[in-house]
Amino acid sequence: MAEPGRGSLPLSGLAPPLLRRLSELLDRAAPGKGWRDLAQRAGSSGRVRLSPLDLEQCSLKVLEPEGSPSWSLLKLLGDRGCTVVELMQFLQALEHTEALQCLSHSGSLTGLPGNKLRICVQPQAQSLAVGGALVLECGAVGNPIPQYQWFRNGFPLANGSKNVYMVTYVDVEHQGTYWCHVFNDQEDEDSDKIEVVIGRKAMAVECSEEDLSDLQKPELQEQADHRPVATDKVALLIGNMSYWNHPQLKAPMVDVYELTNLLRQLDFKVVSLLDLTEPEMRNAVDEFLLLLDKGVYGLLYYAGHGYENYGNSFMVPIDAPNPYRSANCLCVQNILKRMQEKETGLNVFLLDMCRKRNEYDDTILILDALKVTANIVFGYATCQGAEAFEIQQSGLANGIFMKFLKDRLLEDKKITVLLDEVAEDMGKCHLTKGKQALEIRSSLSEKRALTDPIQQTGSSAESQARNLQWAKAHELPESMYLEFKCGVQIQLGFAAEFSNVMIIYTRIVKQPPEIVVCRAYVTDFALDLDVDPKEANRGTPEETGSYLVSKDLPKHCLYTRLSSLQKLREHLIFTVCLHYEYPGTEYTMDERKEVNVGKPLIAKLGLHHGFKTNNCLQTCCLANNRFPNHMESSPVATEYFLPSHCQPNSCPGIYLPNHVCSDSIRQPEACSCNGILASRHEVGNCQPPVEESNVPVETTDDTVELEFLLSDKLRFSKQQYL
Incomplete structure (x- = not known):
């Protein structure tokens, strides 16, 4: 940041009418250009410290008849030594043109005759370890508003058109000579050229000649070339x-x-x-x-x-x-x-x-x-x-x-x-x-x-x-046989599709000859599992919503898919119902057996409980929250906005390539796919079969019949993760 005393007027020295005008512009600014954004920019500069309490006090000004959060923020920045040049840099970073013009036309930019382009903040050389964060800043003032382009080793950098250039995770490839080219439609200027070094900091280590010779021992080199192993x-x-x-x-x-x-x-x-x-x-x-x-x-x-x-x-x-x-x-x-x-x-x-x-x-x-x-x-x-x-x-x-x-x-x-x-x-x-x-x-x-x-x-x-x-998280109930009084025997089997998704399948393995009609189904599941009866006891796994394990399950069964097992609070208890008829009668007989299979798969770990440790990942998210009106202690009502990229109509269109290639053949310079690429917004429920997997699904049934239809037809839908 520009230092005070470099010919720049302190912000506290601005005339009240000008401060009032700036406050009005910031109070009614579009998203990304308001007083909160200015506070974030000023706070991240490192020289002006703003606490959550400071921002909360600014926010509460909206409760006063003529209160202005922006006026309160500008006064706070001025009291803490912020200069007019620094304010211009913040506003330029926010691309708040109207506020910049207000400052430029006020004649407040002392030390900038004719509003000439001037670099006030030069980038600083840095020495970083691999994995560190690189932050380079260049600040300039001028009229028209300056623009920026960062260079490394003489080449312009992508995403380098802002006054701050950042790489959150550096590698050796980011090492080099950096500078920023600042320009407007009247003049241009280059910043200082600085060196960015990536690697471990050089440290002098005293060692003896014997130590140096040890470094060259063949066995040490052989050990260095040895393949790494995992303990698990x-x-x-x-x-x-x-x-x-x-x-x-x-x-x-x-x-x-x-x-x-x-x-x-x-x-x-x-x-x-x-x-x-x-x-x-x-x-x-x-x-x-x-x-x-x-x-x-x-x-x-x-x-x-x-x-x-x-x-x-x-x-x-x-x-x-x-x-x-x-x-x-x-x-x-x-x-x-x-x-x-x-x-x-x-x-x-x-x-x-x-x-x-x-x-x-x-x-x-x-x-x-x-x-x-x-x-x-x-x-x-x-x-x-x-x-x-x-x-x-x-x-x-x-x-x-x-x-x-x-x-x-x-x-x-x-x-x-x-x-x-x-x-x-x-x-x-x-x-x-x-x-x-x-x-x-x-x-x-x-x-x-x-x-x-x-x-x-x-x-x-x-x-x-x-x-x-x-x-514990992968224990399936054992396959079991249920004997009913009428002589019917039913097999009850279980398969794991995921650690929290289980398939129950039932089939009749013994039926007395005097029984002409016989069918069995499972019901009465815990409300935690939210099992839709219409999708239970189906003739194929696909009908239950299970498209991935059908080839690994026994045929001629009824299938029920239980998802969200992590929500199961007690033992999984359900009922097996048997309906059967004898010849010459019009009545259907019923028998029921209750089955308790304990807590299968991930249900044993109790993920449905509240946060189980004090080491909550959320803690850091609440520190330094820039939105005081979102804090529990603030009386200001919370406002929520839907990001534009979440809107259903914000998805790109449909792209149809001209090439067609098989999924099983890798072609040079081409992908093995063809069809419609669609964003992940406009997606319905899926129902067709899937390609063959690499490893059979876990199941409690030893006799697994394999039958699977492979399809090499491809269809693409353009889908995005928010």
Whole structure:
């Protein structure tokens, strides 16, 4: 920021009429240009400190007859030494042209004869570690309003047209010489050229000649080349589709299912969950963290609505209000911090969601600094500020990211190399070219891969507890046979589609010859599970909404799909009803048996309870909240706005490529897909079959008949994650 005493008038020296005029412009400004945005810009500069209490006091001015929050803010900034030049920089960053013209025409810009273009704030050289945040700032004043373009090593930078250039997660590729070209339609000027160095800070270490010779020993080099191992591998996969207040999604169900099967082939202990509320997501993360330990490979995959603000990524639960803010969501970077505390060997985050800015959430999170580790990999399905798309195939959808990831996930390669190749594959997809590109962020220094072997450190208490915890979440009821008084015998079997979705199937295995009509069905489920009777006891799994495991279930049964098992509060108790008839009678006989199968799968972990730990991911979201009228202590009514990119009519149109290629053949410079690419807003319920999976579904029935119809016809729907 410009320093006082550099020929710039203190803000407190502005005439009251001018302050009043500026206040009026800020009070009635459009979203993104009001007094709250000015406060955020001033507070983030680092020189002017504004507390939540300060902003609350400004906000409460609206309760006074002629009160103005903007007037109160400007007076507060002036009292704390803010200058007119600094105010102009803030207003330029907000692109508040009218307020800038008001200042320029007032003659208040002393030290700027003729309103010449002048750079007041020069960028500063920086030395950063990999994974740090690069923030370069250049401030200029002038009339007409200056524009900015950042350069690195002589080349203009994309997204470098603001006075602040930011990279939230730097790698060695960001090293170089930076400067900013400032210009308007009358003149131009370059800022100072500064060096940005990426890497560990140079530290002098005293050592003896013997120490130096040890560094060159062959056995040490051989050890460095030795393949890394994991003490264990665990993964949490969350797919949110059935949103209460937002557009429904399709692809997360298929994406989570297919990734589950692939990761199991790589010996991961996988917890796969569909449609979680905020407390359920937070508790699922807590349970996931219990599975982590020193040297464990941890992988978190999320598909659903999401957004990114100020470099932090947020996963949106299905019960999030409309609109939602960070306090309603889970911050990925906070989860990473908690994973680091477990001293994990590898942390992989695969985020299949949009990363557009949530313009109605201006909360700036205060996060503790992450540890400098060499084991973090982020795979973002799309670039910052962009949407993620999904593709329909035989009526079911895959996310574009997952469609290409699943083809390579089993390859024995360093995870960053693998993701780079996935990015290249995605780049050949004409449907999303220029719209979606995989972004990889990594601090991984070792050649770690998802295929690395597991080497147990012994039967420690930690590993035993971890195995028990995971096993608890994947226990299925045993298959059973029910004998009825009439002599009919019914088999009751169970299969797991996800960690919180179970299929119950029933079939008659013994029927006395004197009974001519006989049928059995299950009913009387707990209200927590919200089972629709119309979708229960169906002749095919697809009719129940289960399209992924039909090939692995016995035929000639009646099927019932129980989802949201995490909501189950007590034992799962239901009734098996038998209807049968004897020849020559017009009456139907009934017999009923009550069955108690305990708490299957994830129900044992009680994710439906309130927050189970005090280490709540929400805590950081409430600190430094810039919206005092949203705080519980504020008497001002809360106002909610629907972000424009959430509006149903804001989706892009339909794109029809001219090429046609088979799903099973990879063509050079082309993607293996064709059809309609559609945003994830306009999605209905899915019903057709899905392609063959890699690993059979868990089931309690030993006799599994396989029958599956493969279809290579592709249809795309253009779908976005918020």
